[in-house]
Amino acid sequence: xxxxxxxxxxxxxxxxxxxxxxxxxxxxxxxxxxxxxxxxxxxxxxxxxxxxxxxxxxxxxxxxxxxxxxxxxxxxxxxxxxxxxxxxxxxxxxxxxxxxxxxxxxxxxxxxxxxxxxxxxxxxxxxxxxxxxxxxxxxxxxxxxxxxxxxxxxxxxxxxxxxxxxxxxxxxxxxxxxxxxxxxxxxxxxxxxxxxxxxxxxxxxxxxxxxxxxxxxxxxxxxxxxxxxxxxxxxxxxxxxxxxxxxxxxxxxxxxxxxxxxxxxxxxxxxxxxxxxxxxxxxxxxxxxxxxxxxxxxxxxxxxxxxxxxxxxxxxxxxxxxxxxxxxxxxxxxxxxxxxxxxxxxxxxxxxxxxxxxxxxxxxxxxxxxxxxxxxxxxxxxxxxxxxxxxxxxxxxxxxxxxxxxxxxxxxxxxxxxxxxxxxxxxxxxxxxxxxxxxxxxxxxxxxxxxxxxxxxxxxxxxxxxxxxxxxxxxxxxxxxxxxxxxxxxxxxxxxxxxxxxxxxxxxxxxx
Numbered sequence: 001x002x003x004x005x006x007x008x009x010x011x012x013x014x015x016x017x018x019x020x021x022x023x024x025x026x027x028x029x030x031x032x033x034x035x036x037x038x039x040x041x042x043x044x045x046x047x048x049x050x051x052x053x054x055x056x057x058x059x060x061x062x063x064x065x066x067x068x069x070x071x072x073x074x075x076x077x078x079x080x081x082x083x084x085x086x087x088x089x090x091x092x093x094x095x096x097x098x099x100x101x102x103x104x105x106x107x108x109x110x111x112x113x114x115x116x117x118x119x120x121x122x123x124x125x126x127x128x129x130x131x132x133x134x135x136x137x138x139x140x141x142x143x144x145x146x147x148x149x150x151x152x153x154x155x156x157x158x159x160x161x162x163x164x165x166x167x168x169x170x171x172x173x174x175x176x177x178x179x180x181x182x183x184x185x186x187x188x189x190x191x192x193x194x195x196x197x198x199x200x201x202x203x204x205x206x207x208x209x210x211x212x213x214x215x216x217x218x219x220x221x222x223x224x225x226x227x228x229x230x231x232x233x234x235x236x237x238x239x240x241x242x243x244x245x246x247x248x249x250x251x252x253x254x255x256x257x258x259x260x261x262x263x264x265x266x267x268x269x270x271x272x273x274x275x276x277x278x279x280x281x282x283x284x285x286x287x288x289x290x291x292x293x294x295x296x297x298x299x300x301x302x303x304x305x306x307x308x309x310x311x312x313x314x315x316x317x318x319x320x321x322x323x324x325x326x327x328x329x330x331x332x333x334x335x336x337x338x339x340x341x342x343x344x345x346x347x348x349x350x351x352x353x354x355x356x357x358x359x360x361x362x363x364x365x366x367x368x369x370x371x372x373x374x375x376x377x378x379x380x381x382x383x384x385x386x387x388x389x390x391x392x393x394x395x396x397x398x399x400x401x402x403x404x405x406x407x408x409x410x411x412x413x414x415x416x417x418x419x420x421x422x423x424x425x426x427x428x429x430x431x432x433x434x435x436x437x438x439x440x441x442x443x444x445x446x447x448x449x450x451x452x453x454x455x456x457x458x459x460x461x462x463x464x465x466x467x468x469x470x471x472x473x474x475x476x477x478x479x480x481x482x483x484x485x486x487x488x489x490x491x492x493x494x495x496x497x498x499x500x501x502x503x504x505x506x507x508x509x510x511x512x
Contacts (some may be wrong), residue, residue: 108167108182110160111167112171113167113170113171114179114180114181114182115181116181118181119189122191123139123191123245124242126179126191130240131240135194135237136194136234136235136236137195137235137245138192138195138197138199138234139191140249141188141233142170142188142230143253143257144166144186146226158219161217162226166226167180169207169211170188170207173207174190174192174203177194178193190203198421200232202420208263209337211226212227229253229257229261229264229265230256231251231255232252232266233246233248233252249267251267253265259385259399260398263399266421322484323348324488325482326432327345328345328348328488329482330472330473331344333472340424343397344400345488348433350384350388350401351384351429353388357383358377362376366444378405378414381413400429402414403415403422406426406430408466422466427465430465431466438452438453438456450481457473457474
C-alpha cells in the first residue's frame with residue numbers, strides 16, 4: 001500500500017483521471033481533454049518529485065493520455081500499473097465500452113461501412129484539407145438499380161445480403177485513402193481524395209463491373225445479380241463545397257439512371273429519375289415463367305425493329321451482323337458480364353435505328369451536307385434512344401445508342417462526352433460501326449480494305465476512339481478481318497468473358 005504522503009500526492013491526479021473518464025463517457029470531449037491534461041500534469045509532477053511509485057504513475061499517465069487520444073486502443077495492461085492496477089482495470093473497461101460506442105455511432109450496422117453522419121464529417125474534413133492545399137477531390141454517388149424490386153420479389157433478407165455484398169465490393173476494391181459510406185437506403189458514397197473526376201470515373205467503372213459480376217443468394221437454390229448507377233462530381237481546392245459536391249454527384253447519378261441505368265455519368269446537368277413500380281413477391285415457378293415471357297417479348301420487339309430496318313441500306317440503319325459480331329467479341333474479351341454483353345449486342349444491331357427519321361435524300365447525298373442537313377443527321381442517336389426507350393424490354397441498350405457517336409476527345413455528339421465519361425458499350429459499338437462503315441461503299445465515298453481500316457482506327461485513337469479498345473480490336477483482328485455472325489440477329493446467347501476496357505470516335509469524316 002502507498003504511504004499516506006504518497007496517497008495524498010497521487011489522489012488529485014487519480015480524481016482528475018476518473019473525472020476525465022466520466023466526461024468522455026458522456027461525450028464531453030472538451031472537458032475530458034482538460035481533466036486528462038490536469039491529471040497528466042499532476043502525474044508528471046509526482047514523477048519529477050521522486051515519489052517511489054513514480055513508475056506506476058507514469059504508466060497511469062500514459063493510460064489516461066491514450067484514453068483521450070484514441071478512445072483507449074493503446075492502453076497498457078493493468079498489471080503494469082502496480083498498486084494502481086484497480087484503476088487501470090477500470091480504465092480498460094471504460095475504454096472497451098467507449099470503443100464499442102464509437103463503432104456503433106460511426107458504422108452502419110448492416111453494411112459495416114461508415115454511416116451517414118460519419119461520412120459527411122469525413123467529407124467535410126476532406127474538403128477543408130483540399131481547400132487549404134489546393135488539391136483535387138472527387139466523390140462517387142452510387143445507387144443500386146431496381147433495388148426495391150429485389151426486396152419485393154425476393155424479400156428483405158435477400159435485399160440485406162445484396163447491400164452487404166455490394167458494400168464489401170466497394171470496401172475491398174478501393175484504396176486505403178478512399179472512404180466508403182452508406183448515404184441511406186440503397187445509396188452509397190465513395191470519397192476519393194487526390195483524384196480528378198476523370199480518374200474517379202475509371203474507379204467507378206471498375207466498381208460497377210465488379211458489382212455486376214457478383215452473385216447473391218436469394219433463396220436455397222437461387223442466385224441473383226444486381227447493377228448500380230454511379231454519378232461522379234469533383235473539383236479542386238477552394239471551389240469545392242460539400243452541399244454542391246453531393247448535389248452534383250446525385251444529379252449525375254440520376255442522369256445515369258435516366259439514360260438506361262447500369263452506367264457511370266459525370267456531372268453535367270440534373271435529370272429526373274424514372275419511377276419504379278413495386279411488385280409483390282412471386283413464386284420461383286412464376287418468376288421463371290415471367291422471365292421466359294420477358295425474353296420472348298424482348299426478342300419480339302427486337303425482331304419487329306429489325307424487320308423495319310431490314311429493307312434499309314446498310315448505311316441507313318440496316319442491322320449489321322458484322323458490327324454485332326465485332327462488338328460481342330470485344331465485350332467478351334473484356335470479360336464483361338453476360339447481361340452487359342447482351343446489352344451491347346442489341347445496341348450494336350439497332351444503333352442506327354434513329355436514321356429512320358432522317359430523310360433518305362440526305363443519307364444518300366453524294367456531296368457535302370449543308371448545316372441544316374447535318375443537323376438532321378446528328379439527331380439520329382437521340383431519336384434512336386427515344387425509340388428504344390419506348391420499347392421497355394430493350395431500354396437498357398438506349399444509353400449505348402445515344403452515345404455511340406461521342407468522341408474520345410470530347411468533340412462528338414450529341415452531348416460532347418469525352419474519355420471514360422462515354423459508356424463502355426458505346427465506345428465498343430463506335431469502333432465496330434466505324435470499321436463497318438470504312439469497309440463498305442457509301443454514296444459519298446468508296447470502301448477501303450481491312451489493313452487501311454486498321455490504320456484509320458489507329459490514327460484516330462485518343463481522338464475519336466478509346467485507344468485501349470482500338471488496341472484490343474487490332475489484336476483480335478490482326479491476322480484476318482472480322483466475319484459476320486448472322487446468328488446474332490436471331491438467337492442471342494451469352495458468351496464467355498476475359499479482360500478489361502475504355503472509349504471512342506469515327507474515322508474519315510463519314511456520315512455514320
